[in-house]
Amino acid sequence: MKLPPFYPILDTGVLERRGCGLVEAAEAIVEAGARILQFRHKGPFSRRIFAAAEQVAELCRERGVLFVVDDRADVAKLLEAGVHLGQEDLPPAAARRILGEGAVVGFSTHNRAQLEAAAGEPVDYVALGPIFTTQTKERPDPVVGLDGLHALRPLTERPLVAIGGITRAAAKQVLAAGSDSVAVISDLYPDECTPETIRARTREWLAALEEQ
Secondary structure, eight states: OOOOSEEEEEEHHHHHHTTOOHHHHHHHHHHHTOSEEEEEOOSOOOHHHHHHHHHHHHHHHHHTOEEEEESOHHHHHHHTOEEEEOTTSSOHHHHHHHHOTTSOEEEEEOSHHHHHHHTTSOOSEEEEOOSSOOSSOSSOOOOOHHHHHHHHGGGOOSOEEEOSSOOGGGHHHHHHTTOSEEEESGGGSOSSOOHHHHHHHHHHHHHHTTOO
């Protein structure tokens, strides 16, 4: 598969802390031109959260945007979405059995051993990180860095998403170090978090990655 250079993540925890509506944020990101969107929710999938995820999934279908659910293959199946798996989630082969051959499956890695092991997994793309220090994980893995990204990139032929503390100022350096796509959480949501500011920030990211 070919990943868009800009990989925005709709993180429910970050949005809640910054007082921004979930569906409204998704609409702003998609309207600004994003071609992929990941739904990241680390708590239980309550009815309220699932209903919001359904709305976002429908929005993405209408706009031709690839929708990916973080961690949960079962929720991805219900929403007819792709899934992005971490090292502690279902094994990719099990998720593939749930979702079928046509679904997109991504897989997070954090070091050389994990990236090498991912070569044998039935996944469409891999993520590597954190590239820089990140605030969105309680127990982050060791920082990979730009040099680490450059050194590890040859270990996989699959599309690679770089993630972790990446800002607009560093985006081109990250692509130059070997990533195909840049995942963004914190730097996507301004402190003054509204649909208008998210839409503007998304456009800034797209411009920074020369996707438009």
